[in-house]
Amino acid sequence: MSSVSRPLSAEIASRLITRARWSPLEIAFWIAAFATIYLFPEHHLILTEIVIWGLFALSIDLILGYAGIISLGQAAFFGFGAYVAGLLAKHGIMTEPVLALIASGLAAAVLGFLTSFLVLRGSDLTRLMVTLGVALVLRELANRFPQITGGADGLQGVTIDPVLGQFRFDLYGYTAYVYSLIVLFVLFVIARRIVRSPFGLSLVAIKGNPLRSAAVGIAVNWRLVAIYTIAAAYAGIAGALLTQTTAFASLEGFAFDRSADGLLVLIIGGTGYLYGGLIGALIFRFAHDYLASITPQYWQFWIGLILVIIVLVGRERIGSWLDPVRTLADRIGAWRASRRPRALGATPEGGGQP
């Protein structure tokens, strides 16, 4: 056991650290994201929408991209979070938006935890049906209890107090956008932390080979319950953000279209690296606007066509338009990794990365 060469340990350590470190490209991404606050003041409403879609797609990425669970019902948690936030504000139960947002996320997490046991068993198909079914049941419930939810008319008369008691939601959507973007960033950092942790690694392992995962001591089902619950919280917060920034919640939050579009957003950007949902949301929104400007009522046709083409061409190939960017990121990462130990004088061969 003592025969291990110190340089090898140092190199492994540096590789593992590199894996977790923020690359310059990521930093640039977030600087650009926050710069939009000042660069596009007249587009804050659309940008807020994009942020919410991005957060929603991020929640799908956590279960699909990392744990391999196909869901057609992520809207269940989105809609649930949206109504919780709306009801909290409308009835003055919790009027401070940040606290209400956290409460909505927790409520969605509880729902996610309870329904997670439904997706543990069975095949992809059973999971599809059960997730779809949960969203349908919730939508049906919301529809059948209009005295609470406002039914088909949606939840009217919601007023949102200033964020932290300081920042009032303005007509131009400035507060709404800054608030949403900060929420997205915070949740992204947490998600990034999660997927690079031993826990996140175990999810990728389960996705790849559940049999072997159990054989190295991973309690497969509990890990899936955990990530499903976390993803539900993310979706719930996305829904709550929509309610808070629009002062309205409706049955649309539970709609099948939302689950399907969320999946599409994620697929456009690519799964399993967290940025897919955010980039996908940006593209989706602009594609949506462009298509709707050509054929106002029928833009769904083009969305459908995009889906069909993506599958026929192959998702790997579609996703590969990002490959040059990823390769660049890897190169930069490798270069930095090779510099660090050398600076410490630990690994002479540290630069041998392809």
Place this chain on the structure above:
Amino acid sequence: MTLVLETRALEKRFGGIVAANQVSLRLEKGARHALIGPNGAGKTTVINLLTGVLRPSSGEILLDGKEITNVEPHDRVRLGMARTFQINQLFADLTPIETLGLAISERLGTGTHWWRTVGSRAGVVDEIAELLERFRLVDVMQERTAILPYGKQRLLEIALAFACRPRVLLLDEPAAGVPDAERQEILATIASLPTDVTVLLIEHDMDIVFSFADRISVLVNGEMLVEGTVDEVSHDPRVRAVYLGEAFDG
């Protein structure tokens, strides 16, 4: 000596087929026990029963004298039992560094930590390095497992079981399909296991069995035919009949 692993009248039926019939095994601490038998004798079924992938139709499994018949597979790993698979069962998207880091984290009970980064705990990195060197995986340690050559994958398969630091190790044809150079390496590594680790080896290759095992069980049609020392088993006429024309002739 103390019994570490024991099965009592273990049975597994698939519909009308009896894959394991009244199988009773007794492994003492530090044993080097081989389970042999012709193809389809039910050897892999027995390993699947021991590790909990399959539940027995009847019978009991005991680890350190405690019944574990209905314990979940991952909990059996925590109790100190690890295995390798006859057909590689690896994580295609992970690198060897990540694969071993994962198994070590799980063993240390840090697998649920979502706020740490992998390998941030002292000792994990050194242990990864030690396993990579021992199993000659250093040169491919950053490649995705899916693209590794078969021999390397096989080494990783074994290394992954070692990373669990088992007290009882079940090896399902560890050297199957491995090129000669690495084959010796695998066998040497297995031979160098600490003497207090109990090993059950399933193997076809009689050279390996004879060089490694001190006791042998012969499984035929799901039933235990003979159990004894290497000498006893190799001279048993029934075993010779089963293996007629195979290694025992020589």
Place this chain on the structure above:
Amino acid sequence: MLTILFDGIAYGMLLFVLACGLAVTLGLMNFVNLAHGSFAMAGGYVALVVVNDMGWPFSLGLVAAFVSAAALGALLERTLYVHVYNKSHLDQVLFTIGLVFMSVAAVDYVMGSQQQFIRIPAALQGQFDVFGIGMSKYRLLIIAICGVITIALQLALLSTRFGSQLRASVDDQRVARGLGVNVGVVFAVTFALGSGLAGLGGALGAEILGLDPIFPLKYMIYFLIVVTVGGSSSITAPFFASILLGIGDVAGKYYVPKLGAFVIYTIMIIVLIIRPQGLFAHGRAR
């Protein structure tokens, strides 16, 4: 009470004809086809156009619905679906959702978004009174047609050459190819037949289910329930599931209208938890 049972059976048989194609593609071929309802909708609209606008008799409208939906099914199967059979379930889901979106928007564009009804001949309107049970003539026709189709399907699957070829292809494509079965053609014909029956069901059911562009989305879950709840080991399992679903839905909407479809979805979820392979499956592992 008995009228509800009768309506439920008619509804259930209609669901079966609509969904039996899916039972084969999804249940047996393990292909997740969420766009199955689009073929039903296509058949429904074809019948609508030829009967209402072109003055064809209703019976010919049904034939036209079957033929056109089958042709559409065959065309799409040969050009698009074949490329997706071997892809992951996620890809199949995305692909077929895409098709649903396209069909919804396209029909909306051509036919308008309002709900429409096919003109039914006077002879089929009204109802019989048998021992005090009101039986709608039209529903009786549905039961008759769907019953004949069910029996024909069962016979075809069990005792024709094509049936055995299909079963062999589904069990193991490679073995079937080895036996000289042209698996591609078998699948294409099956797919076309299933789509055609869906189209027929769409035309027959326009009176009961309504016909509008969101038909494929509205009934997608029902078709899926029939297949998953029934289990996929034979054609009889989805048949019984359809009948149960039909009766359950009609009774649920009659007795507890407040809860609506809630009952059905909840039952589906519970069944899938208890028996992931379906109610009537014989433990056939997939």
